[in-house]
Amino acid sequence: MPPSPLTTVYKEKLSSKITTDIYLPNPNGLTHKKYPVLINIHGGAFMLGHSGMVSMPQIDDCLARGWIVVVPNHRLCPGVNILNGPVEDCRDLLAWVYDSLEEFLRQEGKGEYGVDSEKVMAFGTSSGGFLALALGYDTIRPPRAILNFYGAVHFTHPFWRSPLPKMLSSIPQFPEQFLKKVYDEHPVPTDSSISLEGQMESGRSSGPDFSRPRDAFALTQIANGRVLDACFPGGDVRDIDPVHRVREGFPPTCVVHGAEDSKVPVFLSYELLRVLRGYGVECEFVEVPGEDHTFAMGMQVGSRTWELQRMGFDFLERVITR
Template sequence: MASPSNFRAVYKVVDKQEIDVDVYLPGSRASNNEAHPVIINIHGGAFMLGSSDMINKDQIQDCLSRGWIVLAPNHRLCPQVDLMDGPMRDCRDLLAWTYDGGLQEALASQTTTPYHLDLDHVFAFGTSSGGTLALSLGFGVPRPVAGIFDMYGPCNFSDSFWTSELHQIASKLPPGLTPEFINRVYAEDPVPIRGGVSLEGQAPGAPNFNDPRQAFAFTQIARGSVLKTIYPKGDWDVVDPLRNISASFPPTFIVHGTEDVMVPLSLSKDLHAMLVENGVKCGLQEVPGEGHTFAAKMAVRSRTWELQQNGFNFLQSLIN
């Protein structure tokens, strides 16, 4: 059996639908008996778009160079399932799959190289909505992750920002996007686990407004109705990371651009303040001049790259 550098595994099945995760393996360091930390790397996309393919490959390589195993999951996309029952539940089930031996079994079936897992150091990382999902692995689960790296993830869902229109997005919407057209997303069967374009700005490029899902998602963003759409129950105590911070919350590092208008820096500052108030080991790195989704376009060894790398260094410090 060959030893692949990456492979795809199924971590859960819902109504006969397979939900999968891309597993990336470190190289030559895997030949010894060291135990490998695991990091769950969750894509962004306003909980309605994106896929495991649409994450920064340089960040994956950074983690692999540290000897970590990287898990890049797909999850069911809103709005056919809500935030709790879809994306959040799937990511929490992936965490349980990792802890309960599912990852070890998948590794054994795919490679002859013996990978020893350091399950005391399972981390969560995500960008934008993926940051929120990473934070959700720190509460509401039997065994939280050991540390979290959140890049500009939405939080503080009762803030007035979340019902504000985003005119810079509205101006990009083409005319003629009727409710009948965009609401076709509700008829998609099964619930998609891969959605069109990435909000991180990666391939396949600009939004395709001929695709109902992409048109639907950008319309909700423009109207300030994302949260109402993805979690109509509005019970923020259940899903808002900020409302679930306690003294036992995992160590958390936040990275956020100073020019972000899609998820304002002030929201991450609110989260950081709550972490500090509860005595949680934490950090907040502001990245000057960067807006939302900068993770997709940053160049390795640039100043932006070095600043965001502090998040991975923070997780590394939890091991050392």
């Protein structure tokens, strides 16, 4: 397990205080050094999760590489849409890393940790993978490299409007008035008690509690193929879809995806890869045999899956060290 993180508010918006956790590598006795920074964005279909719901073994691996790891929260849909909530917040977090992280560490008595602003990277899983990619366009200073684990992309594909029969059969039907209570949450929340990644929280399973409107709402939208309708209502998905936003000069990008992914099928990432290559973007693709969605949370360190997914972090390391 990594050491306990520092936590701070990096942004306030309409009464939402949005925090980030900061994990620091061992300084190895150095009095001052500039460190690469990895932004690690949690998943949860834009509606669920929080910064504690990321893979701690992955953080340990990144700390061993000598990286500072910054794990932000963001406002959760549907009280805000994808662009004006999660994307805006993660872009503001990126700017905070460039402009304020080093000063925050100094104020916290961690002045031995400098920030190498030429080596800021972005990583995320599932919806967090999409948010990492969204830092590569419409930002003043994109990250140096991006790692996307089974991220939500290619939103014009019919899959995104298709129900998931297996999931649909496993959840109850809820009264519409009950589901709509999620819109009454104020301020817009930045964490939920469950994710789609199978972690534990406070010693309890992170499975859904259908007495909570947010849990019921999120799972209902996912099962019915209505995530985009719920989280980007009335918008043109091409405005936010990395498949439509990648251009020449996009940061080097690695995609890691499970071959048996049932919630974000791997063929969606194939299209992103095709677009990246078409624009001459440096990219790699790691397909992990036999793995379904969110496999990163159930990996055993040292397993075949563990070693394959580490290739994505090796890609980041190669990019920032040349």
